[in-house]
Amino acid sequence: MCWRIWHLARKRKQIAWDDARRLAKRRLEREQGRNDAADDLSELSEGEKEKGDPNVSEPIKNLSRINSDTQIWFDDTDKSKHLYIVLISMHGLVRGENMELGRDSDTGGQVKYVVELARALANTKGVDRVDLLTRQITSPEVDSSYGETIEMLSCPSHATGICGAYIIRIPCGPRDKYIAKESLWPHIPEFVDGALNHIVSMARALGDQLNGGKPTWPYVIHGHYADAGEVAAHLSGALNVPMVLTGHSLGRNKFEQLLKQGRLSKEAINATYKIMRRIEGEELGVDAAEMVVTSTMQEIEEQWGLYDGFDLKLERKLRVRRQRRVSCLGRYMPRMVVIPPGMDFSYVTTQDSLENDGDLMSLLGSDDRAQNKTHLPQIWSEIMRFFTNPHKPTILALSRPDPKKNVTTLLKAFGECQLLRELANLTLILGNRDDIEDMSNSSSVVLTTVLKLIDRYDLYGQVAYPKHHKQSEVPEIYRLAAKTKGVFINPALVEPFGLTLIEAAAYGLPVVATKNGGPVDILKVLNNGLLVDPHDQNAIADALLKLVADKNLWAECRKNGLRNIHRFSWTEHCRNYLSRVERCRNRHPTSRLEIMTIPEEPMSDSLRDMEDISLRFSIEGDIKLNGEIDAAARQKKIVEAFTRMASLNSNTGIVYGPGRRQMLFVIAADCYDSNGETTETFQAMIMNVMKDAGLCFGLGNIGFVLLTGSSFRETMQALSCCPVNIEDFDALVCNSGSEMYYPWKDMVADTDYEAHVAYRWPGENVRSMAMRLARTEDGAEDDITEYVAACSSRCYSYSIKPGAKTRRIDDLRQRLRMRGFRCNLVYTHAASRLNVVPLFASRMQALRYLSIRWAIDLSKVVLFVGEKGDTDYEDLLGGLHKTIVLKGTVAYGSGKLLRNEDNFKREDAVAQGNPNIKFVGTSGGQNIAGALVALGIK
Numbered sequence: 001m002c003w004r005i006w007h008l009a010r011k012r013k014q015i016a017w018d019d020a021r022r023l024a025k026r027r028l029e030r031e032q033g034r035n036d037a038a039d040d041l042s043e044l045s046e047g048e049k050e051k052g053d054p055n056v057s058e059p060i061k062n063l064s065r066i067n068s069d070t071q072i073w074f075d076d077t078d079k080s081k082h083l084y085i086v087l088i089s090m091h092g093l094v095r096g097e098n099m100e101l102g103r104d105s106d107t108g109g110q111v112k113y114v115v116e117l118a119r120a121l122a123n124t125k126g127v128d129r130v131d132l133l134t135r136q137i138t139s140p141e142v143d144s145s146y147g148e149t150i151e152m153l154s155c156p157s158h159a160t161g162i163c164g165a166y167i168i169r170i171p172c173g174p175r176d177k178y179i180a181k182e183s184l185w186p187h188i189p190e191f192v193d194g195a196l197n198h199i200v201s202m203a204r205a206l207g208d209q210l211n212g213g214k215p216t217w218p219y220v221i222h223g224h225y226a227d228a229g230e231v232a233a234h235l236s237g238a239l240n241v242p243m244v245l246t247g248h249s250l251g252r253n254k255f256e257q258l259l260k261q262g263r264l265s266k267e268a269i270n271a272t273y274k275i276m277r278r279i280e281g282e283e284l285g286v287d288a289a290e291m292v293v294t295s296t297m298q299e300i301e302e303q304w305g306l307y308d309g310f311d312l313k314l315e316r317k318l319r320v321r322r323q324r325r326v327s328c329l330g331r332y333m334p335r336m337v338v339i340p341p342g343m344d345f346s347y348v349t350t351q352d353s354l355e356n357d358g359d360l361m362s363l364l365g366s367d368d369r370a371q372n373k374t375h376l377p378q379i380w381s382e383i384m385r386f387f388t389n390p391h392k393p394t395i396l397a398l399s400r401p402d403p404k405k406n407v408t409t410l411l412k413a414f415g416e417c418q419l420l421r422e423l424a425n426l427t428l429i430l431g432n433r434d435d436i437e438d439m440s441n442s443s444s445v446v447l448t449t450v451l452k453l454i455d456r457y458d459l460y461g462q463v464a465y466p467k468h469h470k471q472s473e474v475p476e477i478y479r480l481a482a483k484t485k486g487v488f489i490n491p492a493l494v495e496p497f498g499l500t501l502i503e504a505a506a507y508g509l510p511v512v513a514t515k516n517g518g519p520v521d522i523l524k525v526l527n528n529g530l531l532v533d534p535h536d537q538n539a540i541a542d543a544l545l546k547l548v549a550d551k552n553l554w555a556e557c558r559k560n561g562l563r564n565i566h567r568f569s570w571t572e573h574c575r576n577y578l579s580r581v582e583r584c585r586n587r588h589p590t591s592r593l594e595i596m597t598i599p600e601e602p603m604s605d606s607l608r609d610m611e612d613i614s615l616r617f618s619i620e621g622d623i624k625l626n627g628e629i630d631a632a633a634r635q636k637k638i639v640e641a642f643t644r645m646a647s648l649n650s651n652t653g654i655v656y657g658p659g660r661r662q663m664l665f666v667i668a669a670d671c672y673d674s675n676g677e678t679t680e681t682f683q684a685m686i687m688n689v690m691k692d693a694g695l696c697f698g699l700g701n702i703g704f705v706l707l708t709g710s711s712f713r714e715t716m717q718a719l720s721c722c723p724v725n726i727e728d729f730d731a732l733v734c735n736s737g738s739e740m741y742y743p744w745k746d747m748v749a750d751t752d753y754e755a756h757v758a759y760r761w762p763g764e765n766v767r768s769m770a771m772r773l774a775r776t777e778d779g780a781e782d783d784i785t786e787y788v789a790a791c792s793s794r795c796y797s798y799s800i801k802p803g804a805k806t807r808r809i810d811d812l813r814q815r816l817r818m819r820g821f822r823c824n825l826v827y828t829h830a831a832s833r834l835n836v837v838p839l840f841a842s843r844m845q846a847l848r849y850l851s852i853r854w855a856i857d858l859s860k861v862v863l864f865v866g867e868k869g870d871t872d873y874e875d876l877l878g879g880l881h882k883t884i885v886l887k888g889t890v891a892y893g894s895g896k897l898l899r900n901e902d903n904f905k906r907e908d909a910v911a912q913g914n915p916n917i918k919f920v921g922t923s924g925g926q927n928i929a930g931a932l933v934a935l936g937i938k
């Protein structure tokens, strides 16, 4: 026993020591990065003063507006915009009515936030349509409403009851399973492709309806939480439209808090919460976002401030340079703005602000109506039945059953404070449950601990913990607590914002709240309660006692909360939000994306679908104009038309350049020998794929694309040894996705594509820095040198000396981020070469670009790869396309230089058992044909 204790203590010490070392190292690296950047940016030379930053398109006089709270949306100009806005909240069970908040740790404030935001934005002048994209879940474990492809959000405040806000459900991952947010990561590429299909169809349909046939691309794509932040980054890159990010809750912060608790090692935290994968999603969101919306200043300074890609001082410095129209030397930081969420006041009544406890008296049996309690909310009796003395004030805690909400410390505080137990009851609303055994592991641990603590302190008759409540009953729960002159408490270890605090204030309930996170800012505005250290149970008990026992303080806090709650308004949020988005719109989709493909012979199905799309919009128009039209029947029709529209692309063939194509075969096998020279397997593999394609489908029906890490010149050289015509390729994508050429168009480079991916490219500014940072500390000067022959304006290539050590991709990317440089990095040629390309350039993004331009359904694309490849190999495996892995074609990959496996594992990036991937033994015809049959495409 002694030995075990000694061993445990030693282990704890070791964890603490390792973490301290890790943190110190990171801090040092960050400091170095910031100093580097600060040094470069410190002087504004005469030359720089002349140069304008290419990323700044707005005139200086407008820039001040972004800092101004007085100028708001549509103060000044054109009110006849037709904006299409895309919001994404990937995880959780999202629906417009009867939300299942608190069902598990995925279903909380964010679900409510995004649905209310979608409604409020759609209700704002100038906004035509808002799509809230989320994951479709068609599992018997959950309600069938989560499997509906489209849900029209009702808007009670709108005269017609609808406002143009929709929830669009995109399938990804296993169709019949609910997947917790921690396990969604490998399915992100599939969600991106599905979302892209939807957005493109919608942009074209809206364009037909409102814009004379010119697609109405999203005004902004807004990702919520790390997972959707990553989705939004890819989508905004694919379309070149502005991106906004809201974190809701941040991984680095959660990680630090969990380490501080000292119960779990870094490895255990990572295994449970996939925290490093999540942090990378957040960093990528910061790389790509024009703007980050936060709920409080604390979130910017103390939470986003922990990220490699953000530094408040550096961001300010860059902003000043932009305002002075001085070059930012290729560095970029997103603008962070505080726009707190609003409250849905439709459930708040004037009674809530009045001193009136009549209903409570009747519930408690002390007035004339005691015999007739039927008019009282059911949930009141559900709570009151727990209490021996229901006349006491109730302390209310309402949260998801998540360990970080820290209700166990609250129970200890209550259980161990005799005076508090005498003065008050405690009500715990912790989601809904039928059987604790059926809850997710973390939720059932919370509930079990709660029950054990109630038993330990013998709190029977003093604590209520009802099993069920509906969303519509939540206002009644706050109301009841207010009527008993109770207090709301949020003791979370860290609370990024805290919607429950503004809800409590709106119903006249004073609060005690954690001092870690958003509540600090909320209480500054509302001044309706006390802040506490959530780790200190005595402080919690003292604060509760103060508010319960001091009638004047209680009344003062109630009054302040009610008086100031209007500061949290969705209408204001939207006006402020749109004004700020308007100021950061420096990127626009290339006009190439506007090309609509016309089927050679118009298909009757397609025409019918087109009619349906128009029908759908006229239906919406009807509903908006005449409230009396039967919304339910219309909704059904809309869904039918929408579903047919979604399949529109797949019904048409692909028509472009050289002719009509039914499918696209994309060759992306990285065939290099150990020296990085292209092997003969490359030519043999191309020949076989083309031969097999011809045998299966007839050559003219298949389009071919090559995706490679080689330069254009090297690619041409390698293909010239191939007994196939270069013109047989419809496109060559070179230098790891940064350049695109069309052999059927005199081999010209697609300059639109280059412009499309160039956004945020630091160009010459990163050229020598990338090389310097890629060397390890103990490396020699000539370990890595520029490989000029492969360089181009959008790709810097570097040779790596055989046997030399270089930094892994994740390490190098982190160092560049710390200096404000945003790039995509790829090791290619069997790790003998590094390509530094624009952030939005990649082989996968090139494929997405072609899919939009040529109106290709991505599920009709077959990608041929080896068993390994360049460091972007993993990116090629996920998505809607099919993949055939040609075994034995690639002997040497670059994968070992991708990332430190301590960070996150391959299974957090690539979906296991993906049915869209088939392996074939050799590239022989029978095998490829067999794989195509197995993939359901022959």
Ligand SMILES: O=c1ccn([C@@H]2O[C@H](COP(=O)(O)OP(=O)(O)O[C@H]3O[C@H](CO)[C@@H](O)[C@H](O)[C@H]3O)[C@@H](O)[C@H]2O)c(=O)[nH]1
Pocket: 101, 102, 103, 107, 108, 109, 110, 112, 113, 248, 249, 398, 399, 400, 429, 430, 431, 432, 471, 474, 495, 496, 497, 498, 499, 500, 501, 503, 518
């Ligand atoms: O049993 C429950 C538990 C919660 N809720 C509701 O769910 C929401 C919970 O929101 P919040 O208290 O803000 O916490 P989280 O669920 O953790 O939400 C995340 O996202 C919110 C919106 O950004 C932020 O306010 C939070 O700080 C952040 O942790 C509130 O509307 C509650 O009324 C219920 O209806 N029933």
Ligand SMILES: O=P(O)(O)OC[C@H]1O[C@](O)(CO)[C@@H](O)[C@@H]1O
Pocket: 092, 105, 106, 107, 108, 109, 110, 111, 225, 247, 248, 249, 250, 251, 254, 404
């Ligand atoms: O940081 P964590 O623990 O993942 O949790 C916070 C998140 O939980 C949820 O609130 C559920 O709504 C997320 O959507 C939210 O943003």
